[in-house]
């Protein structure tokens with residue numbers, strides 16, 4: 001298996017962290033669940049809740065996102081199929 005070094009497109013630094021998509025997924029799902037209860041009192045919250053839950057699986061289709069630890073530049077990985 002070949003490991004490729006990912007470099008920051010802005011400053012060329014090899015120090016970066018992968019943005020975790022699971023956190024975003026749980027945030028959307030958890031936030032949506034809480035808003036559903038709020039939606040019983042205020043109906044606009046229900047619309048927000050349903051849309052948050054509906055878009056949460058989209059997080060897993062998005063390309064991997066990285067953030068540079070040196071210059072704070074954020075970018076998405078290009079999907080290359082070889």
Ligand SMILES: [Zn+2]
Nearest residue numbers: 008011068071
């Ligand atoms: Zn950078």
